[in-house]
Amino acid sequence: MRYDSITDAIGNTPLVRIDPAVTGLRHIDLYAKLELLNPFGSVKDRAAWNMTREAIPGAVERGDTVVELSSGNTAKALALIAGLHGLPFKSVTNRMRVPEIKDLLLLLGAEIEELPGRTECLDPTDTDDPLTRIHRMLSEAESGYLHTDQYYSRLNLDAHLTGTGPEIVRDLDGRAPDHFIACVGTAGSSTGVAAVLRAHDPAVDVLGLVAHKSDFIPGIRTIDEVHEVGLFDPATYDTIATVTADQAIDGMLTLVRRCGLPAGPTGGGAFFGALRHLRSVDEELTQRATDERRTAVFIVCDRVESYLSYIRKRRPELFNQPARPNTVATVTPAELAAARVVEVDAARKWIAEERPLVVDLRGPAAYAALHIEGSVNIVDELFDELLHGGLPFGTRQPVLLACPVGEKSAVYAALLTRMGHRDARSLAGGVIAWRDAGAPLVRD
Numbered sequence: 001m002r003y004d005s006i007t008d009a010i011g012n013t014p015l016v017r018i019d020p021a022v023t024g025l026r027h028i029d030l031y032a033k034l035e036l037l038n039p040f041g042s043v044k045d046r047a048a049w050n051m052t053r054e055a056i057p058g059a060v061e062r063g064d065t066v067v068e069l070s071s072g073n074t075a076k077a078l079a080l081i082a083g084l085h086g087l088p089f090k091s092v093t094n095r096m097r098v099p100e101i102k103d104l105l106l107l108l109g110a111e112i113e114e115l116p117g118r119t120e121c122l123d124p125t126d127t128d129d130p131l132t133r134i135h136r137m138l139s140e141a142e143s144g145y146l147h148t149d150q151y152y153s154r155l156n157l158d159a160h161l162t163g164t165g166p167e168i169v170r171d172l173d174g175r176a177p178d179h180f181i182a183c184v185g186t187a188g189s190s191t192g193v194a195a196v197l198r199a200h201d202p203a204v205d206v207l208g209l210v211a212h213k214s215d216f217i218p219g220i221r222t223i224d225e226v227h228e229v230g231l232f233d234p235a236t237y238d239t240i241a242t243v244t245a246d247q248a249i250d251g252m253l254t255l256v257r258r259c260g261l262p263a264g265p266t267g268g269g270a271f272f273g274a275l276r277h278l279r280s281v282d283e284e285l286t287q288r289a290t291d292e293r294r295t296a297v298f299i300v301c302d303r304v305e306s307y308l309s310y311i312r313k314r315r316p317e318l319f320n321q322p323a324r325p326n327t328v329a330t331v332t333p334a335e336l337a338a339a340r341v342v343e344v345d346a347a348r349k350w351i352a353e354e355r356p357l358v359v360d361l362r363g364p365a366a367y368a369a370l371h372i373e374g375s376v377n378i379v380d381e382l383f384d385e386l387l388h389g390g391l392p393f394g395t396r397q398p399v400l401l402a403c404p405v406g407e408k409s410a411v412y413a414a415l416l417t418r419m420g421h422r423d424a425r426s427l428a429g430g431v432i433a434w435r436d437a438g439a440p441l442v443r444d
Contacts, residue, residue, distance in 0.1 A: 165196025
């Protein structure tokens, strides 16, 4: 095939059947939509090009800067598209958590502006979050920016209404699959594809997968985060289920090692969630002794190469490195359930009477904007590193851990308890609950 532009190669990705010997499914054919084979490496190529193709000529004429609130695949695709047309690209994010993506963006000539918060979604501890302010600024007329606005742009959704969804139907000989499984990020691909499939068959079963609340999986949001995304509509999904980071990596390893698909953790999470969901359906079909065959499709969003440091940190044994003890990934559900959690009023009394060390696990900018007086700021990733060498303070030192909503801090409280700390507690509801209770917060 010959193209006039690399953007002409976006889309028309293969739909590949996963060997039943791998899935173990007897009545369901599972297909992977290989979005990792888009020219820039991910499903976001479609949205990035669809959000820019009509606006690029005007942006070139004005000399605009393409800008997006992204620290991942959308930013990568937009940086390449902007460079292709001689335009600068600026990535605005409040936490670059995958080093390879940051390095690649810099290599592509992108400017990166990091702001307070933990994800690309808005920081709920500040009603005037910097991302909210910059969103308003970028949306103003004649701002000098081409703001693609992936979280709210209809063009993100349209890329899948006109591309990904129809391609799946075409490759299944004009039929919609019985089941569609997708991880939820901006919700553009899952929402757009689901709409197309249901137009062909309203009975299509749609499963949306989100990250477990205490986990970080690149490209997959938690249920709290997706509710802050403008394209997300819970009515799109028949079921919304969670996957953990370890499950996503397990699924990824199967795709890489058994299926020849160099999928990243998002695709691994989709595969793991798909099999978990479909096995119960398959068992029911088996018990009915039916000859019925069904089809299911999941999306492999991107490639594994960009996530090696993320995988190495969670699963060092895969790289012939010793397993790291005392990490949040090793906390068991039983340990988490037993973690000491203290409500705001009790925490205030405890601080006044016993003066525990208060550790704020949020990012430094969020901490500077608003924090509990007297607390010390140790970003969760740094705190995680400190714990590899043992307890960073005495076992008798009372410690109160705080994060945005009290989930990450509970995991660390459980880990400290396992390591022999006598009194480590998590602030229930985190800094948000503290603020909502009217407890005092200070700024730096």
